[in-house]
Amino acid sequence: MSLKAISSKDAAALDKDLMEVGGWSLDQLMELAGLSVAQAVWKVHPPSAGKNILVVCGPGNNGGDGLVAARHLAHFGYSPSVYYPKQGKNELYQRLKIQLQNLSIPFITDFSPALQQTDFLVDSIFGFSFGGPLREPFGDIVSQIESASVPVLSVDAPSSWDIQSGPPKEGPGAKFMPASLISLTAPKPCVQFYQGRHFIGGRFLTRGLADKYGLDLPGYQGVEQVLEVGVDAEGKL
Amino acid sequence: MSLKAISSKDAAALDKDLMEVGGWSLDQLMELAGLSVAQAVWKVHPPSAGKNILVVCGPGNNGGDGLVAARHLAHFGYSPSVYYPKQGKNELYQRLKIQLQNLSIPFITDFSPALQQTDFLVDSIFGFSFGGPLREPFGDIVSQIESASVPVLSVDAPSSWDIQSGPPKEGPGAKFMPASLISLTAPKPCVQFYQGRHFIGGRFLTRGLADKYGLDLPGYQGVEQVLEVGVDAEGKL
Numbered sequence: 001m002s003l004k005a006i007s008s009k010d011a012a013a014l015d016k017d018l019m020e021v022g023g024w025s026l027d028q029l030m031e032l033a034g035l036s037v038a039q040a041v042w043k044v045h046p047p048s049a050g051k052n053i054l055v056v057c058g059p060g061n062n063g064g065d066g067l068v069a070a071r072h073l074a075h076f077g078y079s080p081s082v083y084y085p086k087q088g089k090n091e092l093y094q095r096l097k098i099q100l101q102n103l104s105i106p107f108i109t110d111f112s113p114a115l116q117q118t119d120f121l122v123d124s125i126f127g128f129s130f131g132g133p134l135r136e137p138f139g140d141i142v143s144q145i146e147s148a149s150v151p152v153l154s155v156d157a158p159s160s161w162d163i164q165s166g167p168p169k170e171g172p173g174a175k176f177m178p179a180s181l182i183s184l185t186a187p188k189p190c191v192q193f194y195q196g197r198h199f200i201g202g203r204f205l206t207r208g209l210a211d212k213y214g215l216d217l218p219g220y221q222g223v224e225q226v227l228e229v230g231v232d233a234e235g236k237l
Numbered sequence: 238m239s240l241k242a243i244s245s246k247d248a249a250a251l252d253k254d255l256m257e258v259g260g261w262s263l264d265q266l267m268e269l270a271g272l273s274v275a276q277a278v279w280k281v282h283p284p285s286a287g288k289n290i291l292v293v294c295g296p297g298n299n300g301g302d303g304l305v306a307a308r309h310l311a312h313f314g315y316s317p318s319v320y321y322p323k324q325g326k327n328e329l330y331q332r333l334k335i336q337l338q339n340l341s342i343p344f345i346t347d348f349s350p351a352l353q354q355t356d357f358l359v360d361s362i363f364g365f366s367f368g369g370p371l372r373e374p375f376g377d378i379v380s381q382i383e384s385a386s387v388p389v390l391s392v393d394a395p396s397s398w399d400i401q402s403g404p405p406k407e408g409p410g411a412k413f414m415p416a417s418l419i420s421l422t423a424p425k426p427c428v429q430f431y432q433g434r435h436f437i438g439g440r441f442l443t444r445g446l447a448d449k450y451g452l453d454l455p456g457y458q459g460v461e462q463v464l465e466v467g468v469d470a471e472g473k474l
Binding site: 022023024025027028031032038039042071072075076092094095096097098099102103203204206207208209220222223 | 259260261262264265268269275276279308309312313329331332333334335336339340440441443444445446457459460
């Protein structure tokens with residue numbers, strides 16, 4: 001199966017449509033996005049493969065998706081911890097953080113040892129709105145992630161990648177190829193440079209919005225909030 | 238398995254704790270509650286058993302859970318329709334309604350023929366805050382539902398039942414025994430009068446809140462948002 005990609009500009013417009021016309025709140029969208037991320041983790045790394053999950057969150061909505069995912073992962077029986085070095089100030093992120101603290105999920109401050117100890121990493125640093133360049137500490141973090149042997153699931157895009165043109169030519173992220181990627185709502189153009197397991201989440205897209213933006217409605221199965229989609233031998237959709 | 242029940246008063250206090258201390262918005266709680274309702278429908282009535290689902294929504298948060306469930310049911314491949322005779326005025330309910338309209342989910346106005354035509358009914362009229370008596374049109378609606386042969390899933394409590402003392406002695410609801418019930422967060426005391434399949438949903442309860450209110454943490458499986466729990470031969474937990 002292949003799914004049409006959505007540009008960064010259209011992805012932003014679609015989010016705006018969902019909230020301004022579609023009746024959605026960011027709380028709702030992020031809840032379902034984060035849940036789909038947690039379900040994707042279960043598929044690629046069930047608890048029997050190791051319960052320690054390090055969720056690395058960026059300052060924006062991609063990081064918020066990670067915070068929601070960390071909560072669901074705790075309810076799923078994992079032992080998540082969160083690295084959130086540049087904390088978004090809006091009240092939703094603050095509330096998501098409180099929810100995690102009430103589950104005794106640790107917010108770690110020292111990234112390197114946490115990276116060494118974890119069984120799995122969720123990269124929810126940057127998503128479709130990333131315009132580069134990587135500002136510190138995220139350059140260093142991406143460098144450490146790409147050098148480590150821990151399996152990674154990236155949320156929406158491998159962090160550091162240009163949403164259109166893919167991995168940077170040099171520097172942090174140039175060799176970053178996460179084992180798994182979950183695209184939210186629709187793949188981003190950079191997915192053509194991606195090789196690995198590819199999932200889609202965000203089971204709220206309507207036929208009307210799919211048509212408006214020229215997207216496919218993924219064939220989700222049963223009650224699942226996530227679907228694995230194929231990538232061909234050249235890594236193209 | 239048995240699960241401790243929560244009184245109406247404590248259920249209201251727990252909701253308040255979740256939102257005022259726990260960092261939750263009503264949007265988030267209702268999203269997960271409604272999703273668990275939709276997943277329970279899938280378990281007792283998969284689409285192969287008939288896709289027409291009539292969701293009857295009351296004016297409060299139980300009705301809001303039903304609106305969210307209807308949306309997920311549409312994404313799951315059902316053909317839901319909604320009967321919502323007394324529409325809650327708060328902006329969340331209005332937004333949930335818009336979300337359903339954008340999925341072309343019909344809001345029906347004539348209940349009796351819709352009841353005759355549906356394959357399954359979700360009773361999300363009243364939940365733990367119901368204090369009786371049933372005001373019209375809900376008395377008539379409950380009478381029609383209890384006389385019909387369509388299978389019913391009630392949300393949180395069979396509508397018309399006293400949350401503590403169960404079915405009314407006479408009048409609408411006196412003979413109402415839905416085939417399925419989903420308790421949200423924890424069973425309500427009236428579940429001791431209930432006989433049928435019993436589910437629990439609301440996979441967001443923390444150990445801290447469970448301990449505060451003397452509740453059990455249900456043993457949800459995998460990534461599921463709903464769990465079937467047992468009721469013994471006397472219908473007691």
